[in-house]
Amino acid sequence: MPRSVWKGPFVDGFLLNKAETARGSGRNEIIKIWSRRSTILPQFVGLTFGVYNGRKFLPVQVSENMVGHKFGEFSPTRTFTGHSADKKAKRG
Amino acid sequence: MARIAGVNIPSNKRVTISLRYIFGIGPTRAQEICGRLGIPDERRVNQLSDDEVLRIRELIDREYRVEGDLRREVAMNIKRLMDLGCYRGLRHRKGLPVHGQRTHTNARTRKGKAVPIAGKKKVTK
Numbered sequence: 327m328p329r330s331v332w333k334g335p336f337v338d339g340f341l342l343n344k345a346e347t348a349r350g351s352g353r354n355e356i357i358k359i360w361s362r363r364s365t366i367l368p369q370f371v372g373l374t375f376g377v378y379n380g381r382k383f384l385p386v387q388v389s390e391n392m393v394g395h396k397f398g399e400f401s402p403t404r405t406f407t408g409h410s411a412d413k414k415a416k417r418g
Numbered sequence: 419m420a421r422i423a424g425v426n427i428p429s430n431k432r433v434t435i436s437l438r439y440i441f442g443i444g445p446t447r448a449q450e451i452c453g454r455l456g457i458p459d460e461r462r463v464n465q466l467s468d469d470e471v472l473r474i475r476e477l478i479d480r481e482y483r484v485e486g487d488l489r490r491e492v493a494m495n496i497k498r499l500m501d502l503g504c505y506r507g508l509r510h511r512k513g514l515p516v517h518g519q520r521t522h523t524n525a526r527t528r529k530g531k532a533v534p535i536a537g538k539k540k541v542t543k
Contacts, residue, residue: 391502399504 335365335394345370358383362398377401420463420471423484430464433457437474442484451477 329336338361346369348357358376371390376383379401386392386400421427428436437448452459455473457466466474478484483491499507509516515528526532 389502391498392504395502395504399506400502402505402508 337364364397366392368393379403422475423478428463433461436463440484442488
């Protein structure tokens with residue numbers, strides 16, 4: 327079930343300040359954030375965020391299409407390298 | 419035989435049933451269409467007058483997104499997710515379930531038929 331509209335999008339408040347200062351000052355700086363749960367707002371478009379995935383900050387360049395998604399969606403937390411082809415099968 | 423919304427040729431079934439052969443029209447919409455045009459439930463497609471067929475066709479053309487258009491829209495939505503690089507898009511790309519289901523077992527619909535692990539020995543007693 328989606329979130330009620332009357333609540334508005336969920337964003338951690340400090341992100342707004344961070345985004346604003348980033349926009350005001352140095353350009354194209356990666357803003358490191360841990361708040362994967364926050365919704366991407368229209369005012370974040372064009373900025374680059376480093377979204378923490380538990381190990382690294384993955385750079386996410388926010389585009390218009392991303393508005394409404396959460397930051398966490400763009401920073402996968404799991405690594406799956408895939409199953410390698412079995413060596414035995416090749417020999418046999 | 420009646421052609422409605424392009425390629426669909428429903429048979430000698432009831433109208434509410436045969437309309438569901440159109441991609442994008444299920445039980446609810448089939449009922450809705452019949453209700454709005456005043457077609458009784460037990461009428462069959464081959465008993466429809468030409469005028470009624472025409473009105474069904476027009477109503478569907480005007481107010482519902484069906485067949486190719488709908489398929490295209492769905493494909494576009496999926497493509498958007500894939501291009502975005504978000505989690506749901508990745509799942510679509512890999513052909514794995516998107517809505518958080520388990521993949522340890524099951525998920526066969528998305529993953530396709532099970533492939534046996536090559537070279538795995540069968541347990542024999």
